[in-house]
Amino acid sequence: MEVDGDVTRILMGVNESSMKGYPHPSISSRNAFEWTLSKIVRSNLAGFKLLFLYVQVPDEDGFDDMDSIYASPEDFQSMKERDKIRGLHLLEYFVGRCHQIGISCAAWIRKGDPKEVICSEVKRVQPDMLVVGSRGLGPFQRVFVGTVSEFCVKHADCPVITIKRKADEAPQDPIDD
Amino acid sequence: MEVDGDVTRILMGVNESSMKGYPHPSISSRNAFEWTLSKIVRSNLAGFKLLFLYVQVPDEDGFDDMDSIYASPEDFQSMKERDKIRGLHLLEYFVGRCHQIGISCAAWIRKGDPKEVICSEVKRVQPDMLVVGSRGLGPFQRVFVGTVSEFCVKHADCPVITIKRKADEAPQDPIDD
Numbered sequence: 001m002e003v004d005g006d007v008t009r010i011l012m013g014v015n016e017s018s019m020k021g022y023p024h025p026s027i028s029s030r031n032a033f034e035w036t037l038s039k040i041v042r043s044n045l046a047g048f049k050l051l052f053l054y055v056q057v058p059d060e061d062g063f064d065d066m067d068s069i070y071a072s073p074e075d076f077q078s079m080k081e082r083d084k085i086r087g088l089h090l091l092e093y094f095v096g097r098c099h100q101i102g103i104s105c106a107a108w109i110r111k112g113d114p115k116e117v118i119c120s121e122v123k124r125v126q127p128d129m130l131v132v133g134s135r136g137l138g139p140f141q142r143v144f145v146g147t148v149s150e151f152c153v154k155h156a157d158c159p160v161i162t163i164k165r166k167a168d169e170a171p172q173d174p175i176d177d
Numbered sequence: 178m179e180v181d182g183d184v185t186r187i188l189m190g191v192n193e194s195s196m197k198g199y200p201h202p203s204i205s206s207r208n209a210f211e212w213t214l215s216k217i218v219r220s221n222l223a224g225f226k227l228l229f230l231y232v233q234v235p236d237e238d239g240f241d242d243m244d245s246i247y248a249s250p251e252d253f254q255s256m257k258e259r260d261k262i263r264g265l266h267l268l269e270y271f272v273g274r275c276h277q278i279g280i281s282c283a284a285w286i287r288k289g290d291p292k293e294v295i296c297s298e299v300k301r302v303q304p305d306m307l308v309v310g311s312r313g314l315g316p317f318q319r320v321f322v323g324t325v326s327e328f329c330v331k332h333a334d335c336p337v338i339t340i341k342r343k344a345d346e347a348p349q350d351p352i353d354d
Contacts, residue, residue, distance in 0.1 A: 008216045008217070008219065035336065039185045039305045039306065039336075040185070040217055042185065042221060042224045043221065043224065044219060044220065044221040044224070047219045047220065047221070128216045129216065129338070149330075150327075150330070153326075153327070153330055153339050159212065159216075159338055159339065159340040159341070160338070160339050161306070161336055161337070161338045162330050162336065162337050162339070163336040164336070
């Protein structure tokens with residue numbers, strides 16, 4: 001019934017779990033995705049298109065690189081490739097789920113500060129809405145709460161859906177998030 | 178196709194225009210309502226139920242009461258009735274639109290601080306999401322921006338959609354908002 005081109009385009013900022021060595025989506029990203037499908041898209045698959053943006057953060061503290069030895073410019077190149085592959089695995093998860101379900105999608109990677117990049121991608125892509133997960137108020141995470149989502153609510157040029165994680169969904173160890 | 182009872186329940190905090198003598202919905206409330214219909218509900222009318230909450234603020238500055246003379250407890254009673262009627266006209270607008278369109282709805286009035294009341298109603302009613310309009314960044318309105326919506330994003334026990342008004346939709350005189 002719905003005209004092609006007249007779909008609601010939902011941009012989702014997704015991120016990876018911080019669990020080392022597991023390039024899978026964070027609990028918040030998966031929850032935000034499943035929530036969007038069950039509560040907004042519902043049975044109306046043809047009415048929506050999901051856009052996934054993964055923002056790769058330049059690693060400033062070097063923790064991810066504990067096992068790496070850099071001896072030449074090529075070593076840094078291989079690190080960047082590895083990070084890109086992590087991002088691709090993450091997007092593969094969401095694109096795969098969308099194909100299973102039968103909903104139109106697109107996914108891409110950008111580099112930079114997530115909150116700034118998400119807002120500039122909103123300007124560029126002009127989605128109908130932006131979905132951001134927020135890590136909620138787990139006891140170890142209070143200090144990180146809402147930095148990205150708060151910024152996007154204020155600055156993104158489209159309506160923003162903030163999905164907080166419930167306290168009982170927070171992993172015991174924040175490194176597993 | 179969808180089972181009765183399995184609908185997405187969307188709570189909308191609505192408010193009135195601050196234009197004197199016009200008990201009609203604010204620009205932000207109407208925009209948030211129309212946006213929800215066109216971008217989320219779309220053609221899937223049976224999949225959604227809209228809940229409208231109007232929070233009547235106790236009038237602290239007395240500006241609304243310039244023409245009133247209070248001489249007895251009954252005078253205060255009549256003031257309260259008048260305020261209630263304003264709220265009812267507001268809800269009548271939204272309920273009327275829903276009936277036109279053919280989407281299930283419910284509407285009610287509560288008294289108190291809007292941000293606190295909205296969050297306590299979320300706890301009580303447990304909607305799937307909360308939609309709040311925000312007045313955006315008009316030049317005269319900066320100081321009021323986002324007090325209700327920011328509080329709800331942080332404290333409401335459900336996903337929150339913040340719909341900012343675009344700067345060019347702000348009325349020239351904030352009293353017309």
